[in-house]
Amino acid sequence: MNDWNIAGTLTVLPAVERPDLMAEPVAGALESVKAPVGIAEIDPDLADTAAFCEAYSSPLEASANCVVVAGKRAGELRYAAALVLATTRADVNNVIRKRMDVRKVSFAPMDEAVELTGMAYGGITPVGLPADWPILVDSAVAQAPELVIGSGIRGSKLLVTGEALAALPGAQVVDGLAK
Template identity: 35%
Template sequence: MTSTGATSALERVRAGLVGAGHADEIVELATEVPTAAAAAERLGCPVGAIANSLVFEADGAPLLVVASGGHRVDVRKAARHLGVRKVRRATPEFVFQATGQLVGGVAPVGHPAPLRTLVDTALADHPEVWAGAGVSHAMFRTTFAQLVTLTGGDPVDVGQ
């Protein structure tokens, strides 16, 4: 992605946050933080307080799972909750098409169209959580309740 594309993704996230009445608390970091562990280290928070925005295919349709960085997503639990046959990790191309953002920086907001979303209840264990802001070097501070509201997602235990 060009720097203009990255700026556009970041600005779409910022607009999504502000449009939803959320504080613009995007923090741009000096280096990329493509993993929950790297983000937690940089931000000085527990890895479980990192809200990973992961895109899956649920019977072919995009599904956003905002998962705690402290565990892996149990796709069988997600499929049972949704009442679909299969949930599988999406390809980078599918992720970009659904979100307009690249893997490693996907945000829970700022997508071209709303995505069906599950928000991991494990994030509620943390008074503040950090989510990607559309690029791999930016994060924003929020709460579990705000994530549920921002995404219109279903709170679900999705962890393995």
């Protein structure tokens, strides 16, 4: 198991030992991550990135956020996930829109994102997303040696390498995805 330099004050265990700390789709897809994955239980009220980093002494630049976006093309609704460092913002209107080949793209409504992913809002993660969704991974995320990401619930966080995230099924590493 990894020593996880970014763990701060978290107690990190191998994720495979605590499937109860993940949303069902995440636990079910854990084998798709071709590297060690850590998991740490947290206070669900501190799941939002800034509060989490402050409370657990985990560096903000080592956190990555996953957003669900939706767009239409010829009447077909398309979804994708974008993974960017917490210190950046996803370029939704240019890079993501072009990658999805849609006229207009926006963040998926909260209830829709929760229903489609089987994950809690504020805990959505690229592990365990619907198989037909592209996962757009910013190149800075792919290059990160260690990252904290959601676990599908607000009561825990996953620790993983950027390389492992870039290797997820459906993942596409995109230069300039984040601003």
